[in-house]
Structures are given as C-alpha cells and as structure tokens.
Amino acid sequence: MAEVILEQLCKNYGTVEAVRDVNLTIADGEFVVLVGPSGCGKSTTLRMVAGLEELTGGNIKFNGQIVNDLTPKQRNIAMVFQSYALYPHMTVFKNMAFGLKLKGLAKDEIKRRVAEAAALLDISELMDRKPRELSGGQRQRVAMGRAIVRQPLVFLFDEPLSNLDAALRGQMRVEIKRLHKALATTIIYVTHDQIEAMTLADRIVVMNAGRVVQVGDPMTVYNRPIDKFVAAFIGTPKMNFLAARLETAGGGGLVLQLEGGGTLPVPESRTRAYQPYLNKAVEMGIRPDHLSVDDAGGSEPAGFEATIDVVEVTGAGALAFFSFAGVDAAAQCLPRDTARAGQRVLIAADMEHMHLIETDSGRVVPVETA
Amino acid sequence: MIATAKKAGLRLWVYGTAALLTTICGFPLAWLILTSIKPDREIFAAIPTFWTDRPSLDAYARLFEETNYLTYFFNSIVVAGSATLLTIVVATLAGYAITRYRFPGRETIAGGMLLTYMFAPIMIIVPFFILMRGIGLTDSHVGLVLSYTTFALPFSMWLLRSFFQSIPIDLEHAAMTDGASRPQAVWYVIVPLALPGVIAVSIFTFIVAWNDYIFTFILITSDDLKTLPVGLFDIYTSSVTDWGMITAAGVVITLPALVFFVFVQRYLISGWGAGGVKG
Ligand SMILES: Nc1ncnc2c1ncn2[C@@H]1O[C@H](COP(=O)(O)OP(=O)(O)OP(=O)(O)O)[C@@H](O)[C@H]1O
Numbered sequence: 055m056a057e058v059i060l061e062q063l064c065k066n067y068g069t070v071e072a073v074r075d076v077n078l079t080i081a082d083g084e085f086v087v088l089v090g091p092s093g094c095g096k097s098t099t100l101r102m103v104a105g106l107e108e109l110t111g112g113n114i115k116f117n118g119q120i121v122n123d124l125t126p127k128q129r130n131i132a133m134v135f136q137s138y139a140l141y142p143h144m145t146v147f148k149n150m151a152f153g154l155k156l157k158g159l160a161k162d163e164i165k166r167r168v169a170e171a172a173a174l175l176d177i178s179e180l181m182d183r184k185p186r187e188l189s190g191g192q193r194q195r196v197a198m199g200r201a202i203v204r205q206p207l208v209f210l211f212d213e214p215l216s217n218l219d220a221a222l223r224g225q226m227r228v229e230i231k232r233l234h235k236a237l238a239t240t241i242i243y244v245t246h247d248q249i250e251a252m253t254l255a256d257r258i259v260v261m262n263a264g265r266v267v268q269v270g271d272p273m274t275v276y277n278r279p280i281d282k283f284v285a286a287f288i289g290t291p292k293m294n295f296l297a298a299r300l301e302t303a304g305g306g307g308l309v310l311q312l313e314g315g316g317t318l319p320v321p322e323s324r325t326r327a328y329q330p331y332l333n334k335a336v337e338m339g340i341r342p343d344h345l346s347v348d349d350a351g352g353s354e355p356a357g358f359e360a361t362i363d364v365v366e367v368t369g370a371g372a373l374a375f376f377s378f379a380g381v382d383a384a385a386q387c388l389p390r391d392t393a394r395a396g397q398r399v400l401i402a403a404d405m406e407h408m409h410l411i412e413t414d415s416g417r418v419v420p421v422e423t424a
Numbered sequence: 425m426i427a428t429a430k431k432a433g434l435r436l437w438v439y440g441t442a443a444l445l446t447t448i449c450g451f452p453l454a455w456l457i458l459t460s461i462k463p464d465r466e467i468f469a470a471i472p473t474f475w476t477d478r479p480s481l482d483a484y485a486r487l488f489e490e491t492n493y494l495t496y497f498f499n500s501i502v503v504a505g506s507a508t509l510l511t512i513v514v515a516t517l518a519g520y521a522i523t524r525y526r527f528p529g530r531e532t533i534a535g536g537m538l539l540t541y542m543f544a545p546i547m548i549i550v551p552f553f554i555l556m557r558g559i560g561l562t563d564s565h566v567g568l569v570l571s572y573t574t575f576a577l578p579f580s581m582w583l584l585r586s587f588f589q590s591i592p593i594d595l596e597h598a599a600m601t602d603g604a605s606r607p608q609a610v611w612y613v614i615v616p617l618a619l620p621g622v623i624a625v626s627i628f629t630f631i632v633a634w635n636d637y638i639f640t641f642i643l644i645t646s647d648d649l650k651t652l653p654v655g656l657f658d659i660y661t662s663s664v665t666d667w668g669m670i671t672a673a674g675v676v677i678t679l680p681a682l683v684f685f686v687f688v689q690r691y692l693i694s695g696w697g698a699g700g701v702k703g
C-alpha cells in the first residue's frame with residue numbers, strides 16, 4: 055500500500071525529451087491510468103516509477119520517502135509487461151514463485167500464496183506448464199499472477215491487454231477491475247486505448263508529447279476536456295470540431311455562426327463565460343452523440359444542413375458521416391438512414407453539450423458547472 | 425499413397441546419408457580403439473584384420489606403467505577444465521556487459537574482439553612467450569590456463585554477446601521488478617536462456633585447450649607439468665615405435681573429449697523454446 059508522488063519528473067534520451075515536468079499525486083489504493091498517443095512518454099514514466107530507468111530530473115516518492123536511487127528490488131513494486139515477459143525456462147508455478155523465492159519465503163508460504171493467486175485468476179490447472187504451452191490470454195493471467203503473489207506496494211501495468219483480441223480484452227478489463235477491488239493496492243496502468251482508460255480508472259492522466267495535459271476522473275475528462283487534444287483523444291466516436299464565429303443574437307444571447315452555414319444558439323448559462331470571444335473566430339467541439347440527423351424537423355431545433363456521405367451501422371444505432379466546411383464530421387442517426395446517403399439533411403445539435411475552443415491555443419473555454 | 429512413398433524415400437535418403445557420414449567419421453576412431461587392444465603380432469600383420477580374436481589391455485598397462493602418461497592426463501584435465509571454467513565466467517560477464525551497458529566505443533570493442541580471433545596463435549607465440557616469461561608464468565599451469573583463455577575469449581565473448589542480444593530485455597526487467605538484483609537476474613534468467621551458448625563456448629574452449637600442442641611445447645619444460653598432446657609426441661619420438669602403446673595413448677586422449685561432448689551436447693540441442701514473450 056503506498057501513496058505515490060511524482061514531482062517535476064523529467065527524462066531525456068540524448069536530445070529527445072521523453073518526459074517533461076510530470077507532477078502527479080496518486081493516493082493509496084487509487085487506480086490511475088496514464089493514457090496518450092504512441093510515444094508520449096507513458097512507458098518511460100512507468101519505468102521510472104519501477105526503477106528501471108534513471109531520472110533526468112525530479113523526484114519519485116513512495117509514502118513520502120524519495121525512492122529515486124532505489125533499485126526495483128528495493129522499491130517493492132510489481133510490473134506486468136505488454137510482452138508478458140514470462141520466464142520461458144520455468145513452469146507457471148516457478149514463474150509465479152520466482153519473486154517469493156528471492157525474498158527467501160518458506161516453501162509452504164510460497165505454495166500457499168501462489169495457489170491463492172492462481173485461484174483468483176483461475177489458472178490453477180496450468181501450474182506445471184511452460185509459457186510456450188499457454189494461449190495469449192493464459193500468459194496474460196500468469197503475468198498478472200506473478201505480480202499479485204508479491205503483494206507489492208504498487209502495481210505497474212504497461213499495456214497488459216494490447217496483445218489480446220477484443221473479446222478477451224473486454225473480459226480481462228473486468229477482471230482487472232475486480233482484482234483492484236479485492237486487493238485495494240495502488241495501480242498505475244498505462245494504455246493508449248482510451249476505452250480501457252475510461253472503464254478502469256479512478257483517475258485518468260492524459261499525456262501528450264511528454265507532458266501531462268489533464269488529470270481527472272473519467273467522466274470529468276470526458277465531459278470537460280481541458281483542450282482540443284484531450285477532447286479529440288478521449289471518446290469514440292471522436293468529437294467533431296467545426297469552425298465558427300461567436301456573435302450576438304437578439305435579446306442579449308449569443309449564437310455561433312458556423313463557417314459551413316447555419317446558426318446555433320449558445321445556451322444562456324454560458325453567455326458570461328463566452329463573452330470575451332464575441333466576434334472572434336472560434337471552434338465548436340461537439341460529440342457525435344449530441345448531433346443527430348433530424349427527421350423532418352418537428353420542433354424547429356438548432357441545427358445546420360449537410361450532405362451525408364456514408365452511414366455506418368453500429369448495431370442499435372448508426373453514424374452518419376459528412377463533410378462540413380471541409381472538415382469530416384459525424385452525427386448519430388438510425389440504422390434505416392443508410393438509404394439517405396447522398397441526401398442533404400438537417401443535423402440537429404444539442405447545444406448544452408457543446409465546447410468552445412480557442413482557435414490559436416486549442417484551449418477549451420471553461421464554463422461554470424451548475 | 426504417393427505422398428507416403430515420397431516420405432519413405434526421403435527418410436531412406438536422410439538415414440542413408442547420416443549412416444554414411446557416421447561411418448566416415450567413426451571409422452578412424454574405431455580403428456584406433458581396435459588397434460589399441462590387438463596383440464602386437466596382429467598390428468604388424470601383412471594383411472590387416474579388422475577384428476581381433478584375442479583382445480588385450482597390454483598396451484594400456486605398458487602405457488601407464490612405463491610412461492608418465494597418467495600425469496599428463498591429469499594435467500590436461502586440470503588445465504583444460506580450468507581454462508573452460510575461467511573462459512565461461514569471463515566471457516559471460518563480458519558478453520553481458522557489452523550487450524547491456526552503453527559506453528563509448530562499445531561497437532568498436534565488439535568488432536575488435538572478432539578481429540583478435542583472426543590471429544593464428546603461432547603468429548604471436550614468441551611475443552606471448554616473452555610476456556609470460558616477464559611475469560614469471562612460464563613452466564606453470566597458470567600460464568597455460570591463461571594462454572588458452574586468452575585465445576578462446578574473443579570468439580566466446582562474441583558468441584555469447586549474440587545470444588544475450590537475442591534475449592528480450594523485458595525478461596531481465598521482469599526479473600528485476602520481481603525483486604532480483606542485477607546479478608540475480610543474470611544468473612536465474614539470462615544465463616539459463618543463453619545456456620546453449622554457454623555450452624557451445626565450453627566445448628570450444630575445452631577442445632582448444634585439450635588439443636593444444638604449441639603452447640605447452642613452448643611454455644612447459646618440466647616433464648611432470650606436460651599435457652597429453654606433448655606427452656604423446658614424446659612417446660612417439662622416444663624409443664622404438666610401440667604402435668600398440670601409441671594407439672592406446674590416442675584412445676586415452678580422445679575419450680575425455682568425447683565424454684565431455686556427449687555429456688554436454690544434449691543441453692545444446694534441447695533449447696528452451698520461445699513463448700515467454702508474446703507470441
Ligand atoms: N531507450 C530509448 N532511447 C531513446 N529514446 C527513447 C528510448 N525509449 C523511449 N524513447 C523515446 O521516448 C519517447 C517516449 O517513449 P515511451 O516508450 O515512453 O512512449 P509510450 O508513450 O510508451 O508509447 P507507446 O504507446 O508506443 O508504448 C519516444 O519518443 C521514444 O522514441
């Protein structure tokens with residue numbers, strides 16, 4: 055059990071700044087997910103916490119104590135690798151017992167702990183097999199088992215599920231969440247899959263180009279992204295970004311004049327926050343969930359017109375893709391709308407869920423929450 | 425039908441070739457062993473016979489009673505064994521260091537290692553002798569062991585380096601996050617996985633040391649420090665040529681190398697297989 059603090063963490067490889075100025079406090083027992091595009095420094099950060107990589111600058115603290123110069127052995131962490139990294143020459147049992155043997159635990163104690171972890175992960179039957187005789191999912195479980203038996207201060211996961219197929223990944227996600235509930239150990243989990251981040255995390259840390267961009271619980275990061283990068287990275291289907299101008303409407307309200315044609319009323323609650331951007335070019339961010347292809351517009355909703363390129367059926371729902379002022383965008387529609395590809399339709403926007411983005415900085419203009 | 429016939433044909437061809445090669449390689453050895461147990465009269469028979477009806481170990485008795493061969497034998501075991509152990513230890517550490525640590529000139533050193541291997545020992549035997557005399561290691565087993573290690577090391581380091589390079593770094597890191605120190609990670613994870621390489625190195629070094637004639641000839645003067653190859657030559661040149669004894673000496677010199685190889689080669693071919701990492 056440990057609280058982990060990263061202070062001004064930096065890592066350079068020659069001239070490459072892999073990690074820059076990362077500050078993060080992870081509470082004891084918290085499940086934190088580092089997420090970001092490939093090469094943004096997630097693994098490097100994790101490996102620094104593990105003690106596998108020297109720091110260029112900053113501090114790492116476990117329970118208030120600086121561990122910068124401690125070896126991985128001294129830090130008492132456990133890590134699960136993307137490649138699983140099972141010892142090929144050892145049986146599953148020996149793989150899991152390895153760390154305990156090094157600790158000098160008694161044989162009985164080792165057996166008990168391994169059996170316990172194996173039961174938890176449902177791999178008790180595999181104990182005498184070698185890693186090459188296991189399926190990908192089984193190897194993954196063994197790798198987790200090897201981490202669990204050590205009862206470490208912190209679990210470190212580096213994309214543990216990325217070599218599994220989609221179904222297995224979904225199943226393992228649930229199991230990891232369940233394990234965290236059962237063990238209540240601090241977990242730092244790295245992934246580039248934002249769905250994993252959303253479903254697993256107590257808190258998400260979004261990274262880009264070696265920096266932390268936003269930290270928050272999944273719903274906050276999803277609903278109130280701090281900038282365009284986070285807005286675009288978190289959530290599938292991806293958020294739409296439409297160029298617009300903020301103007302005054304009659305009666306003191308604001309409207310967005312879309313570059314591709316169409317006028318959308320800005321919710322009254324946001325008038326004050328958005329006032330400084332009056333008569334300026336901005337971008338409107340809105341998720342496809344909050345745009346819909348309107349059927350014969352009954353109650354005259356806020357919307358704009360566009361021509362549907364293709365409709366992708368996802369099951370119960372469907373997504374209509376269209377090009378708007380040169381930008382690709384998507385809106386939800388009904389599966390039967392496939393027939394409407396090529397037609398010009400009215401797209402209604404649920405403006406309560408819009409984001410206003412500064413064009414130059416990419417910053418999402420914050421709004422007071424009710 | 426056709427497929428099975430083809431398979432059978434292929435099998436016949438494979439086994440036939442293997443049998444032929446085995447015969448070619450094994451014949452001289454068989455001849456040597458058979459000659460060593462023949463009575464003298466049969467050895468010098470005008471029409472050589474393959475089998476003998478009256479096998480005897482007289483030649484061996486003469487060999488061990490009349491010469492210092494047993495001493496040479498133990499000297500060879502000690503020297504070759506020590507050189508092999510020393511080479512394994514040094515080559516493993518060096519091969520590991522040169523794969524895992526970054527330092528200036530790393531690639532140059534790696535390339536240079538192979539270059540030094542290309543010098544034939546005979547080319548540098550004189551400076552080597554002068555060097556050994558300078559540090560007072562002529563006429564000693566330590567000097568011999570160091571010589572063999574020197575000549576086996578470049579190739580051994582180079583070979584082990586490529587083995588280490590093929591072992592994913594994640595495995596070592598996994599061991600370290602599992603609570604192993606670096607030496608423990610190397611000992612419990614890296615070395616077992618590089619075992620075929622370690623075996624190959626041990627065979628190579630053992631053969632180099634066991635078969636050496638030139639270093640012992642130059643460095644060793646005391647009779648009771650000599651090793652088998654030089655001892656064998658002494659027997660050959662000393663008195664009347666006793667072919668029975670010489671073939672017996674030949675068998676004695678061959679057998680340990682053979683036993684060593686048979687013992688060690690099953691590790692060489694077993695291998696550990698993949699599967700630890702991804703797949
Ligand atoms: N050993 C190294 N030497 C030089 N550069 C490195 C090294 N390791 C990582 N980098 C660089 O540091 C940056 C961050 O790498 P890192 O592995 O942390 O990315 P990541 O976020 O884990 O990406 P991915 O999702 O692809 O695993 C990258 O630009 C990478 O090229």
Ligand SMILES: [Mg+2]
Nearest residue numbers: 096097098212
């Ligand atoms: Mg990574």
